Amino acid sequence: MLQEGKKALWKEYQKEIADDRYFYVRSCVRQNFFPASETTFLRILTEELGKSVYEHPHHTSCSGVGYHSDVIPFETTMTMVARQFALMTESGFMNFVPSCITSFGLYTEVLETWHHFPEVEARIRETLRKATGREFEKPANLAHASDIIYKLRNEIADRAKYKLVNHNTGQPLRGVEHIGCHYAKMFPHKGVGGAEYPYVLVGMIESWGGEVVDYPERRHCCGFGFRQYLVKANRGYSVASSKKKFESMAPYKPDFILTNCPGCPYFLDRWQYAIAEMEGTTYGEDGMGIPVLTYEELAGLVLGYDPWDLGLQVHQVSVEPLLDKMGIPYNSSKKYLGKNGKFLGVPFKPAAIKVC
Amino acid sequence: MSRLFEKLQKDVRLQEGLKSCINCGTCTAICPAAEFYDYDPRVIAEKVQSKNDTVIEDLLKSETIWYCGECMSCKTRCPRGNTPGLIIMALRSLSQDLGYFIESEKGRQQLFVKRTVGDWLLNHGYCLYLEGMGTDLFPEQGPIWDWWQENYRDVMDRMGANYQGEGPGILRKIPDETMAEVRKIFDMTGATERFEKIEELSMQKSKELNIEMTQELHNDYMHHVFTHNSHE
Numbered sequence A: 001m002l003q004e005g006k007k008a009l010w011k012e013y014q015k016e017i018a019d020d021r022y023f024y025v026r027s028c029v030r031q032n033f034f035p036a037s038e039t040t041f042l043r044i045l046t047e048e049l050g051k052s053v054y055e056h057p058h059h060t061s062c063s064g065v066g067y068h069s070d071v072i073p074f075e076t077t078m079t080m081v082a083r084q085f086a087l088m089t090e091s092g093f094m095n096f097v098p099s100c101i102t103s104f105g106l107y108t109e110v111l112e113t114w115h116h117f118p119e120v121e122a123r124i125r126e127t128l129r130k131a132t133g134r135e136f137e138k139p140a141n142l143a144h145a146s147d148i149i150y151k152l153r154n155e156i157a158d159r160a161k162y163k164l165v166n167h168n169t170g171q172p173l174r175g176v177e178h179i180g181c182h183y184a185k186m187f188p189h190k191g192v193g194g195a196e197y198p199y200v201l202v203g204m205i206e207s208w209g210g211e212v213v214d215y216p217e218r219r220h221c222c223g224f225g226f227r228q229y230l231v232k233a234n235r236g237y238s239v240a241s242s243k244k245k246f247e248s249m250a251p252y253k254p255d256f257i258l259t260n261c262p263g264c265p266y267f268l269d270r271w272q273y274a275i276a277e278m279e280g281t282t283y284g285e286d287g288m289g290i291p292v293l294t295y296e297e298l299a300g301l302v303l304g305y306d307p308w309d310l311g312l313q314v315h316q317v318s319v320e321p322l323l324d325k326m327g328i329p330y331n332s333s334k335k336y337l338g339k340n341g342k343f344l345g346v347p348f349k350p351a352a353i354k355v356c
Numbered sequence B: 001m002s003r004l005f006e007k008l009q010k011d012v013r014l015q016e017g018l019k020s021c022i023n024c025g026t027c028t029a030i031c032p033a034a035e036f037y038d039y040d041p042r043v044i045a046e047k048v049q050s051k052n053d054t055v056i057e058d059l060l061k062s063e064t065i066w067y068c069g070e071c072m073s074c075k076t077r078c079p080r081g082n083t084p085g086l087i088i089m090a091l092r093s094l095s096q097d098l099g100y101f102i103e104s105e106k107g108r109q110q111l112f113v114k115r116t117v118g119d120w121l122l123n124h125g126y127c128l129y130l131e132g133m134g135t136d137l138f139p140e141q142g143p144i145w146d147w148w149q150e151n152y153r154d155v156m157d158r159m160g161a162n163y164q165g166e167g168p169g170i171l172r173k174i175p176d177e178t179m180a181e182v183r184k185i186f187d188m189t190g191a192t193e194r195f196e197k198i199e200e201l202s203m204q205k206s207k208e209l210n211i212e213m214t215q216e217l218h219n220d221y222m223h224h225v226f227t228h229n230s231h232e
Helices: A003-011 A028-033 A035-048 A064-068 A074-090 A101-116 A118-132 A145-151 A153-158 A200-207 A232-252 A263-279 A295-302 A320-326 B003-009 B012-017 B026-030 B032-036 B041-050 B053-060 B073-077 B084-097 B110-124 B139-150 B152-158 B176-189 B191-209 B220-227
Strands: A022-025 A095-098 A174-178 A256-259 A292-294
Touching: A022 A035, A022 A074, A028 A035, A028 A064, A028 A263, A035 A145, A035 A295, A064 A074, A064 A101, A064 B110, A074 A095, A074 A101, A074 A118, A074 B176, A095 A101, A095 A145, A101 A118, A101 A263, A101 B012, A118 B176, A145 A153, A145 A200, A145 A295, A153 A200, A153 A295, A174 A200, A174 A232, A200 A256, A200 A295, A232 A263, A232 B032, A232 B220, A256 A263, A256 A295, A263 A292, A263 B139, A292 A295, A295 A320, B003 B012, B003 B053, B003 B084, B012 B084, B026 B041, B026 B073, B041 B053, B041 B084, B053 B084, B073 B084, B084 B191, B110 B176, B110 B191, B110 B220, B139 B152, B176 B191, B191 B220
Parallel strands: A022 A095, A174 A256, A256 A292
Antiparallel strands: none
């Protein structure tokens, strides 16, 4: 194909991502399970790259997990979303950046709904006004936090202290990426690369020196399924989906799994442990698991941040094999220290899966 | 037009999710739930499209509508722009509005979802609540989570959180005036009504099944809906 034609086609798979002045809304899953990823996102944007980011102390959950487990009505969710937009408007921002893929999908769904059903938007505006006295403008730009890191990936690469390269062999490290269903399956034109060629994580891996491994179940769901995981009686659905992915990727011997959605690193990390306990199967090297990272954690490693500042010690699957391959030094004796150096004890080491 | 289809049609998600299904089965081919359960989103679309009251009522009382994981993979692949996942969301909403959810084992699980995710959102402003998610309910989190739960304030400090603190930051305390706004939104938009219906009908069902249900999170009926799986 001619390069001009290829570029013209690829343009259709791009999205506009704001350059600065971000209104940041947090993720329920990420705050509870990978809090340091949000800390790292803000550190990279504000301290490293000089961007302006504002977080309103009065913002709440978008209600997405409740909405997709069907306990929260759509009318409630739309009004909760409208309230978040009102906080953005009152703060003088226009570029809305959710830290969560479920939220990103939900904000997109609400905006699309209002586009197709203006009478619904008018009703929600009225409800919000009566309930809270607030008014809102819709965001000029809606981008997921990973879109921002994707946009800034080359600036991060310029500041890289470590590359996604095996420091012993000089070969690129091999990563599998998982973008999360609600990033682009619902509204393909809202994701970088759309649903067919999602590029948001691939772009990061390539810019930072690594190689992306394709595998058959690359686009399969991690298995959250909302109520399918929340309720114990349904969790077979969840673990079966993750297992399908592990079985499919393992033959390609990936060095790491990179994730986009807050829930996906949780499931791809924790289900590796559970499958080891249930069946004795492990998917990494020498009885270990395959390290699972958020994109902020990976960006932080590339920038040379301390692995324990990035929160890598709270993964159930150990990440040290990846640190060793990248040549990143770490102090194991500081792994389980609190903020002021207080030793918090060492987590129990399971027999079924090898951990560091 | 049937009474139940008319009710469904009032939900914009049904209008967006079901245009004209040609029953090709592409959605079923891509569906993670169809791999795991005896579940076929193609059939869901066909049944709703029939506009037959009896068929739709059976669906609203069935286990089937609770199998979908709402990953929305079907949205991408449907050659006619339908979204069975959205049809499911409309069905689940109506099933709860009409009280039919209590007729199915999977539907009755909504009590657990309400008492955790729903109440956490209403009481704390977050869908997930650190102190409520121990390995007693979520054992697959492994020993790392036990360690975290034992040391959560220190761990949260180490990760740069503002746990239960004032101002912005990770897991900050949501201010009282904000929670008052959330409660008002719940009252005005149907969430409070749905919560009350789930509680009331669950209490009735617990008595019918002779399994004790109390206001506490941990009780026999909650444990039953959380763990019982008849594989039907």
